[in-house]
Amino acid sequence: MMISKAPIRVGLFVTCLVDLFRPSVGLAAVKLLEDAGCVVEAPLRQTCCGQPAYNSGDRRDAKAIARQVIDLFEGYDYVVVPSGSCGGMLHEHYPRLFADEPAMARRAEGLSARTFELVAFLTDKLGLERVDARFEGAVAYHDSCSCLRELKVRDQPRRLLSTVEGLTLAELANPEICCGFGGAFCVKYPEISTRMVDEKIEDIRASGARTLLAADLGCLMNIAGRLHREGDRIEVRHVAEVLAGMTDAPPIGGR
Amino acid sequence: MERTSHAFKESAVRALQDATLQMALGNMRVGFVGKRQKARERLPEFERLCDLARDIKDHTLKHLDFYLEAFEARVKAQDGEVHWCRTPAEARQVILEICQRVEARTVTKGKSMIAEEIALNEFLEANGIEPVETDLGEYIIQLAHEPPSHIIAPAIHKTREQVSDLFFEHHRQYGKTRRLDETRALVDEARQVLRPKYVAADVGITGANFLVAETGSVVIVTNEGNSDLTRTLPKVHIVTASIEKLVPNVEDVWTILRLLARSATGQELSTYTTFASGPRQEGELDGPGEFHVVLLDNGRSDVLGTEFQDILRCIRCAACINHCPVYRAVGGHAYGWVYSGPMGAVLTPMLIGIEEAGHLPNASTFCGRCEAVCPMRIPLPRMMRHWREREFEGGHSPPTFRRGIKLWAWLARHPRLYGPVMALAIGLMARLAGRRRRFRVLPLAGGWTGSRDFPAPEGQRFMAMWRARRAARGGP
Amino acid sequence: MSAGKEAARAAILARVRASLGRGPGEAARPDELARRLAGGRPNLIPARSRVGAEERLALFVRMAEEVAASTVRCASPDEVPGAVGAFLAGHNLPSELVMAPEVEGYPWHAAPTLTLRKGRASKDDLTGLTGAFAGIAETGTLMMVAGPKSPTTLNFLPDNHVVLLPTGRIFGAYEEAWAELRRQSPRRPPTTVNFITGPSRTADIEQTMQLGAHGPRRLHIILVGPDAPPGEAPPGEEG
Incomplete structure (x- = not known):
């Protein structure tokens, strides 16, 4: 279908958490994109989207980092991000950051329009309807707040997951409720954060799933960390790993 | 009325441990x-x-x-x-x-x-x-x-x-x-x-x-x-x-x-x-x-024309409060003054000062449910972030926190240094964690490891793997 | 107004204008603001109530009963005294009522067992009997307009509230009923207008709904029609 056209050039914004903690997710994202016919590049000088500064009220640093990201990713047809919150940062918040600089605002708008969360990009832009992967067992998908409300990604991952051989999808009772990660929130207000993740875990257990998936590494590390502390054996992975059929690496935080 | 917004953190912890309060708050979950x-x-x-x-x-x-x-x-x-x-x-x-x-x-x-x-x-x-x-x-x-x-x-x-x-x-x-x-x-x-x-x-x-x-x-x-x-x-x-x-x-x-x-x-x-x-x-x-x-x-007339004007649309329906996971965990008294939940987190600093109420706009994951249910379309998380900006610019946020953010931002803006420093750090962490692949305690991360294990990094940066792959394929 | 109060007024208005970046009296487009201030143009009326008279009545009844009001229909004013008696008997209530002067024209002589006192309510009255300015089908709401013949206390003090509502007075939406009020009272709005949707209620104890918090525990609506009683005009045609 795409053979006659020039291939789509995708800039992969891998996110700092994936880069540093879980490169497997990056590799899975590359595989999914290349299998779908894209040419993938990951600019080597990328670091972080600036969210830690932005959400802490450090607007100046957030802007400086955003400028850097815009410079690096301007030349691609699309920018794909294996994270709802970083994707939301580029898509929603960069234009807002430069509201007082018209020239930069235009560039930020341009980037915003070309930025997609990984799974939504596969389904909505590339029209992917199924994946060639196998994963045994019951799986629950956790909607990150940024995917759900900022980027309106909800059905896309469920649709693709339902095509994974051997996988059964379990729904959480309260999919709209936050897991309590919230970046700095989880270390600034650990008691509240813990209560929130405990309620999420209650739902995960009740769903009967043996594996929990999500599109945001922040949520996943939070949930995995609490599950492990509680001695629970439910495994936690990024959704891209399962969709790409790349589940050889141990789950997040080990078994 | 007594103001205890500055003690939000302590009040929140007490509220979480108050079994009677938790029982009462449980009733709102269904309704x-x-x-x-x-x-x-x-x-x-x-x-x-x-x-x-x-x-x-x-x-x-x-x-x-x-x-x-x-x-x-x-x-x-x-x-x-x-x-x-x-x-x-x-x-x-x-x-x-x-x-x-x-x-x-x-x-x-x-x-x-x-x-x-x-x-x-x-x-x-x-x-x-x-x-x-x-x-x-x-x-x-x-x-x-x-x-x-x-x-x-x-x-x-x-x-x-x-x-x-x-x-x-x-x-x-x-x-x-x-x-x-x-x-x-x-x-x-x-x-x-x-x-x-x-x-x-x-x-x-x-x-x-x-x-x-x-x-x-x-x-x-x-x-x-x-x-x-x-x-x-x-x-x-x-x-x-x-x-x-x-x-x-x-x-x-x-x-x-x-x-x-x-x-x-x-x-x-x-x-x-x-x-x-x-x-x-x-x-x-x-x-x-x-x-x-x-x-x-x-003080409301001063808010007109500022980045906080939208909160003046509020009709006090409490939808944001009813859908707020933080409110549901700690109840309203922890907020320390008249208004609570997301609308309180925006309104209270406006009425009694960000110095007194700085915690309120910070105690949010920006989960965005408040904005999604607000019938007046008030961008509550955005305004909480504006308060954080005022706090940061005014030098009111905790100094260690500020330094941490500044250091991270500085590194993120210097990719040539960021790369090797981070590679070293995650390599070390991965080795320390070993086959367990997680930490029960971690220096300077008590906020996390007090109640959660910390998942260890896999050991290599993605960017390093990507560079290697490119080199192997003869790329630039 | 004292000097201090005048100063507060001036200071607040000045601050509002300064924040909005305007001088005094500099309101943008005064014609447009004056038009807006005059009201009378509905923004968006939900489709739910855009139905014919028969369906509108049915919607009113359905919505009112959903919020725990009870309703009964009387084909003509002659049946009303009997319906009031039946309500009282059905709830084992004494046959004394305090009545709004606006409904004294009904043929009460037909029900000699009822003891009717005309006037405002006192805290010991068990049952109040009133008319209503209008019914609003959208939510089964009653619109009560205060006046010399319709004291407000009757809507709130007695435990039981019986309302006589001619079916010809049921509008689709609030805005339509208010437009009718504007026509009848163009100079100023009445002292008090109460929109009542079901009996009084509270959920302040453990989120459990209880009827009869401070206002009436029972709201009984007697729909009188097809003939509207004298002096009551049917609502105009709606668009």
Whole structure:
């Protein structure tokens, strides 16, 4: 279908958490994109989207980092991000950051329009309807707040997951409720954060799933960390790993 | 009212450990959220009404001076009075003067957040006037000497058993000596006790949901009917309202009213919606002899034209509070002042200062559910972030936190240094974690590892793998 | 107004204008604001109530009963005294009522067992009897307008509230009923207008709904029609 056209050039914004903690997710994202016919590049000088500064009220640093990201990713047809919150940062918040600089605002708008969360990009832009992967067992998908409300990604991952051989999808009772990660929130207000993740875990257990998936590494590390502390054996992975059929690496935080 | 917003963190921890409070908060999980959702689904025009409501309020705020003056002129033409008050102290004084002029001894009160904001009850008591709260929830917490913990369900933090204890203790003086367990019986007893108070009160004070410029009307919404008895029976009706309650005309009010109850309790419309437009007219058999509107600014005029203006659209429906996971975990008192939840996190720093209330806009994951359910389309997370910006720029955020953010940002802006430093750090962490692949304790990460294991990095940077792959394929 | 109060007024208005970046009296487009201030133009009326008279009546009944009001129909005013008696008997209530002067024109002589007192309510009255300015089908809401013949206390003080509503007075939406009020009372709005949707209620104790918090525990609506009683005009045609 795409053979006659020039291939789509995708800039992969891998996110700092994936880069540093879980490169497997990056590799899975590359595989999914290349299998779908894209040419993938990951600019080597990328670091972080600036969210830690932005959400802490450090607007100046957030802007400086955003400028850097815009410079690096301007030349691609699309920018794909294996994270709802970083994707939301580029898509929603960069234009807002430069509201007082018209020239930069235009560039930020341009980037915003070309930025997609990984799974939504596969389904909505590339029209992917199924994946060639196998994963045994019951799986629950956790909607990150940024995917759900900022980027309106909800059905896309469920649709693709339902095509994974051997996988059964379990729904959480309260999919709209936050897991309590919230970046700095989880270390600034650990008691509240813990209560929130405990309620999420209650739902995960009740769903009967043996594996929990999500599109945001922040949520996943939070949930995995609490599950492990509680001695629970439910495994936690990024959704891209399962969709790409790349589940050889141990789950997040080990078994 | 005492301010404890600065101690949010400690109050929140206490609240999480308070089993009775947690039980009471558990009741809200089933109610508000599902009922709102159903009411919204039943009205296909809901989202369009939200857009219209936002536009109505934006228009009003943009011409607030015009509508305030128009409202005042209308009220005066209908034999009412409008009292403009810059500060809580001015508002309290105006109210006291009216009460003293009519030699008031008791005052009945309908629920009013502005009365809470100006700490009216304490002030009246100190001046020898007895305020009697008539909204059942407000009455309960008045007996308990506590502030409200929720803007539409002020006693939501109380269990039935606690209410039973309070009534048993305080209703003895009215000859009610039996301890009651049933909710029905408790409601009936409160009704019996409050009935003579309505009749005996010299002045009735209510809040206002809207002020209508077209008609000079004060719109008062309740389910109990208490504010109507409070308005109708005493000689004098005083309304406490802040300046942003203005709405241009009656049609505009109805557009917003279609959203208010649905968003608040999931009702199609609250039981009583009253348009009060002045004192009793000639020939009428009841109604107050005097009608006063106390208009409070308290810093709101300064907010117009700033990045916080949108919060002035708030209609106090509490949808944001009912859907807030932080509120649900800790309840309203932890917020330390009159307003709680997301709207409180934005409003409180505005009214009592970011130095006192800095925690509130920080205690959010930015999960965005508040904004998603707000019928007035108020971008609450964005405004919490603006408070964090003011705090950061003003140097009020904790120094270690600031340094940490600055260091991270500096590194992120220097990719040549970021790469090797991070590679070293994650390599070390991965080796330390070994086959366990997680940490139980980690230096400087107590906030995380106090209750969670910390997943170890896999060991290599993705960017390093990518560079290697590119090299292997002969790329640049 | 005292000097201090005048100063507060001036200061607040000045601050509002300064924040909005305007001088005094500089309201943008005064014509447009004046038009807006006059009201009378509905924004958006939900489709739910855009139905014919028969369906509108049915919608009113359905919505009112959903919020725990009870309703009964009387084909003509002659049946009303009997319906009131039946309500009282059905709830074992004494046959004394306090009545709004606006409904004294009904043929009460036909029910000699009822004891009717005309006037405002006192706190010991058990049952109040009133008319209503209008019914609003959208939410089963009653619109009560205060006046010399319709005291407000009757809507709130007695435990039981019986309302006589001619079926010809049922509007679809609030805005339509208010437009009718504007026509009848063009100079100023009445002192008090109560929109009542079901009996009084509270959920302030553990989120459990209880009827009869401070206002009536029972709201009984007697729909009188097809003939409207004298002096009551049927609502105009709606668009």
